[in-house]
Amino acid sequence: xxxxxxxxxxxxxxxxxxxxxxxxxxxxKDGNANVQTYIFNNPSWDNSHRSITIEMNGxxxxxVIKNDVILVYIKHKAADYVSLLPAxxxxxxxxxxxxxxxxxxxNFLEIISFELDGSRTLYSELAPVDWVKVVIIExxxxxxYSGNSNKxxxxxxxxxxxxxxxxxxxxNYYDVCVYFGIEP
Numbered sequence: 234x235x236x237x238x239x240x241x242x243x244x245x246x247x248x249x250x251x252x253x254x255x256x257x258x259x260x261x262k263d264g265n266a267n268v269q270t271y272i273f274n275n276p277s278w279d280n281s282h283r284s285i286t287i288e289m290n291g292x293x294x295x296x297v298i299k300n301d302v303i304l305v306y307i308k309h310k311a312a313d314y315v316s317l318l319p320a321x322x323x324x325x326x327x328x329x330x331x332x333x334x335x336x337x338x339x340n341f342l343e344i345i346s347f348e349l350d351g352s353r354t355l356y357s358e359l360a361p362v363d364w365v366k367v368v369i370i371e372x373x374x375x376x377x378y379s380g381n382s383n384k385x386x387x388x389x390x391x392x393x394x395x396x397x398x399x400x401x402x403x404x405n406y407y408d409v410c411v412y413f414g415i416e417p
Contacts, residue, residue: 267371268413278346278359285344287365295339302370302392305335305342306406310361315406318344324360331360342367368409 271292276285297303305318311326318335331354332347344365346354372388396403401412410417 267373268415269369269371270415271367271369273365273367274363276362276365278356278362280356283346283353283356283359285362285365287342287344287367288340289342289367290340292369293337293340293342297369298337298339300372300388302372302389302396303337304368304370304403304409305337305344306366306368307333307344308363308366310363315366317404317406320404326360327358366406368413368415370413 269292271289273287276287278285293303306315307318307322308315309322309324309326312323314323316322316333318333320333321330322333323329324331330349332349332351334345334347336343336345342365346359348354370392372392393403396412399412402408407417409415
């Protein structure tokens, strides 16, 4: 009798488990396994070059630069906003606008500050930086077109087009963080 009761309970449990299964839901948004984030806290300006040079040995390879989307964001200590580089940046601590460029070369990232007249910003006028964040979005495939096609000519452009189609404004740091599940 005890065996019968135990067997009955197992059968009922299996029936209940089977009844709890519903139809499969829609697929979720892709994870961020193909997104890498590098945060450089308190980077300093180099006095002689008047730039911030960040070493990214083994990360910024020629292949990454050619194929993947690289977004560089900067936040000043005296500002509540984040800027995608290159950009015109409001340097609140100095009360001026400056042009920031960002050169991405194998193994290095260089940020340069220019005055609006095109001259390099003096070292004494460079605004302190809270952090620089580099977001590398790996392209999942490479599509190459020949001729005069209006289709994307690189996987990098295809990825940028997808982000735009999905409503992600890459100029908005927080949009990118939400979309890829990155901690702001």
